[in-house]
Amino acid sequence: MxxxxxxxxxxxxxxxxxxxxxxxxxxxxxxxxxxxxxxxEPPVSAPADAGAQHNDTDIRFAQMMVPHHQQALAMAEMAVERAESPDVKALAEQVRAAQDPEIATLNGFLESWGIQPMDSGMDHSGMGHSGSGGMMTQGDMDSLGAASGAAFDKMFLEMMIVHHEGAVAEAEREVAGGANAQAKELASQIISGQTAEIERMQQMLA
Incomplete structure (x- = not known):
């Protein structure tokens, strides 16, 4: 047992x-x-850490590009209302659709870096296009506002080409010398988008 x-x-x-x-x-x-x-976890938190990094080139890019875009919007709004060519009107709509949200993004960068966002009501007309990123003078804007018909279309295209070339140059400086990954990515998008629009406008003039 x-x-x-x-x-x-x-x-x-x-x-x-x-x-x-x-x-x-x-x-x-x-x-x-x-x-x-x-x-x-590290890849998820990395973009937030990278977004905090910035240098003087990033700040210059945002501070220059906000008023630059604002002036492009003012030109585009004129063209939407007054252009004779449907193609010019369509281009103006494209410019407005692309650059309006980019202004909010650029001001968001500045705010996240502890810098006062650019006031949309500020007068930037004194920034002539010579050495100032393609910005038009107040005289340029007045001349565009006084034009009509085919003359308006031609002036708009010529001015916007110079304007875009200035934006591309500013964006190229950011890509080359900026430290903020998100700002550099936006700059790359500006280069590709506005270079394509420059080619399109040159074809319209031809």
Whole structure:
């Protein structure tokens, strides 16, 4: 009788040992998935860290490009209302659709860097296009406002080409010397988008 009990106890102990080993093995198999998400955390937090980095080139880019875009919008709005050519009107709509949201993005950069955003009501007309990123003078804007018909279309295209060339030059400076990844990405988009529009406007003039 005692032999049977000892045998039974040995069997139960052996079964418990096997169960313990089995559970340990199962536990080891489920540990890997729970550890995996920790390896994905650095890439998620990296963009936020990179976004905090900026230098003087980034600041110049944002501060120059906001009034630059604002003037382009003023020109585009004139063209939407007054251009004779449907193609010029369509181009003006494209300029407005692209640059209006970029102003908010650029001011968002400045705000995140602890710098006062550019006031949309500021008068930037005194920034002539010579050495100032293609900006038009107030005289240029007045001349455009006084034109009509085909003469308006021609003047608008000529002025917007110079304006875009200035924007591309500013964006190229940002790509070359900026430190903020998001600002550099926006600059790259400006280069590609406005270069394509310059080619389109040159074809319209031809």
């Amino acid at each position: 005692s032999t049977i009990r000892r045998s039974t106890r040995a069997t139960v102990a052996g079964a418990a040992l096997v169960l313990s080993v089995t559970l340990s093995a199962c536990g080891g198999g489920t540990a890997a998935p729970t550890a995996a998400p920790t390896t994905t």
